[in-house]
Amino acid sequence: MLSVAKKFKDVFPMFKDQEIFYQCFPCPEDWEKVEKICEILEVFNAIRKIISSSDYPTSNLFLNEVYRVKMLLDKRANDEDEFIRAMIGKMKVKFDKYWGECNLLMSVATVLDPRCKMRVVDFTFSRMYSDREARENIAKVREALHEIYEEYVREYQHGNEHSGETPMHNNDDVSNNGKDSSGWSEFSSYVKSIEKASPQQSDLDAYLTESCFIFEGDPNQFNALEWWKGSTLKYRILSRMTHDILAIPISTxxxxxxxxxxxxxxxxxxxxxxxxxxxxxxxxxxxxxxxxxxxxxxxxxx
Incomplete structure (x- = not known):
């Protein structure tokens, strides 16, 4: 409404001259306030369009946008205009009430964005919290990540135990069974028995130690779920966990x-x-x- 009113700034005086009952004519000082308010609200409007979209997952985008709001409020808290300082002060009270504590779902979802990983948590938390709080919250995020991952590992192993896979045949079975004469079945069973052994490095550790994925295009066009769909074979367990977490909508x-x-x-x-x-x-x-x-x-x- 304010952005539309700015376009008709020169129309209000003409309307006042024609309508004798018009009593809400804004003065020049009011228009200055409108300009400053719009500068702040435009940031919120851009964030709203990103977060509330229903065409792509947005839970992995939330932390960066909350950080953007935090930096905006801190920057304008000492504005030279008393009106803006008072407005930002009220906004900071509400912001600190809702976002003063670490949101684990928001943080874990952002870490599972291949462009961010733990680096985004280190970057944002160090600026949003004090040194002690930042270290504690980063540790909480890491702990939550590993706890969730361990649950998926147990579920994955339990599923393999009850999957009814065919046991590995010996040479006599292969020679007596014409259907397995190609030799592929024996090798396939051997691979399955080897792969069942616990790897030295988990999917989660391998994912976090690798470099962040660099996306050259429009950041708003990147679909994290599509990236993980293409990485299912590389991160068999972690991809399942990521699909469940990133599919959680921030807004219904x-x-x-x-x-x-x-x-x-x-x-x-x-x-x-x-x-x-x-x-x-x-x-x-x-x-x-x-x-x-x-x-x-x-x-x-x-």
Whole structure:
């Protein structure tokens, strides 16, 4: 609304001359405040578009954007304008209330972005927290990563034990069974028995020690899930864990659709639906549109 009002800055005086009941005419000082407020809110608007998108996973993008807000608030907290200082002060109180503590889901998801890994945690935490808090929070993230990974390792090993794999045949079995005369079955069983042994370095350790993936294109066009899909054979266990974590939506529905679609879903005849059912309707609609490449049409204001 403020950005639109700026475009009609010269129209307000003419409207005041024609409409005698118009009493909210902004003075030059008000327009200066509008300019400064828009500079701040434009950052929030850009972050909202990134985080609330429903076309790609966004949980791995959240930490960098929260860090961006933190740096903006710290920079403008000592603004020369008293009005801006007062506004930023109220915003910092709410920000510290919600983000003063380390969000493990947000941090773990960002680490699983191949462009970031633990380097993004080291970079952001050292600027968002004190030295002691930064070290403690980094240690918490590492501990959470390994705990989650160990659960997936146990599940993976348990699944292999009950997978019903064919045991390795001896030479007599191979010679007596014409179906295995190629010799590939014996070698395949040998490989499976070797691969079942615990590797010296886990998928998680190998992933964290490797260099970050450098993506040269638009950062907003990078899909972390697609990257992990192509790395499934390299990180067999870690890829399963990553698919589950990165698929967690930061918001259940895009911010614009919250208001535009809510009235259609919760109609007069559906007021008794449970919140979980309504959420399922909204998510299913977004998933179907994304699956078939259907984009929502933006409303054109006349």
């Amino acid at each position: 529905v895009a911010s614009e659709a919250t208001f535009s679609a809510g009235g259609r879903v919760i109609a007069t005849y559906r007021v008794s639906l449970a919140p979980e059912t309504v959420q399922g309707f909204l998510c299913r609609g977004d998933w179907c549109r994304n699956l078939h490449g259907v984009k929502k049409k933006n409303k054109v204001s006349l």
